[in-house]
Amino acid sequence: MRISAMTRVRLATMGGSEVSRRLVNVTLDNLDDLPRRCRRCVFWELDPVSGERAQMSGDPGLEKEAWISATLLEWGSCGKICYVDGVPAGFVLYAPPLYVPRSVAFPTSPVSADAVLLMTAHIIPEFSGGGLGRMLIQGVAKDLTRRGVRAIEAFGDLKWEQPGCVMPAEYLLAVGFKTVRPHLRFPRLRLELKTAVSWREDVEVALERLLGSMTPERALRPV
Numbered sequence: 489m490r491i492s493a494m495t496r497v498r499l500a501t502m503g504g505s506e507v508s509r510r511l512v513n514v515t516l517d518n519l520d521d522l523p524r525r526c527r528r529c530v531f532w533e534l535d536p537v538s539g540e541r542a543q544m545s546g547d548p549g550l551e552k553e554a555w556i557s558a559t560l561l562e563w564g565s566c567g568k569i570c571y572v573d574g575v576p577a578g579f580v581l582y583a584p585p586l587y588v589p590r591s592v593a594f595p596t597s598p599v600s601a602d603a604v605l606l607m608t609a610h611i612i613p614e615f616s617g618g619g620l621g622r623m624l625i626q627g628v629a630k631d632l633t634r635r636g637v638r639a640i641e642a643f644g645d646l647k648w649e650q651p652g653c654v655m656p657a658e659y660l661l662a663v664g665f666k667t668v669r670p671h672l673r674f675p676r677l678r679l680e681l682k683t684a685v686s687w688r689e690d691v692e693v694a695l696e697r698l699l700g701s702m703t704p705e706r707a708l709r710p711v
Contacts, residue, residue, distance in 0.1 A: 578612060
């Protein structure tokens with residue numbers, strides 16, 4: 489009988505073994521650890537016309553790689569991958585709106601000039617409900633706080649029904665985002681980081697206070 493990765497983790501936990509969870513930056517070396525569909529998806533990285541052209545006649549995987557490479561060189565870390573006992577369990581991508589051509593196509597654009605755009609997040613279904621969604625958002629918040637970014641913004645989908653590139657608005661609200669521009673389908677939401685920055689004595693504790701009490705896993709579905 490084949491045992492799923494999440495079942496193995498739960499069995500290890502029940503047996504008293506320590507389950508290893510670690511968060512690392514997305515790089516060209518670990519890009520292939522993204523789910524295959526996400527590895528080849530350039531929804532956010534290209535404008536609608538270029539994205540369609542890449543899907544029809546180009547190689548979206550190479551376009552994705554080129555985007556990651558350029559963003560890392562010009563801006564820095566733009567994603568996190570979460571591993572559970574060495575198994576890729578989820579990821580998140582983020583970047584300033586200048587690096588995300590698709591962002592201007594949304595009816596609630598543009599993203600605020602002082603914010604970084606949370607593009608997309610994905611939890612492997614086998615690992616849902618384990619706190620990884622919160623862990624990913626905390627990792628992004630900690631990274632951006634250290635880099636002096638004031639806020640994170642994202643476009644949410646109020647009518648999310650199935651996997652896609654836009655995150656469920658319900659999930660974003662669950663981890664502390666607030667609506668800054670309403671829309672019937674794609675509101676723009678914002679998470680302020682200035683409070684965490686002001687708690688200079690212990691940024692880690694500050695971010696736990698800001699985000700740690702949230703329980704988004706009930707709302708986070710694979711996207």
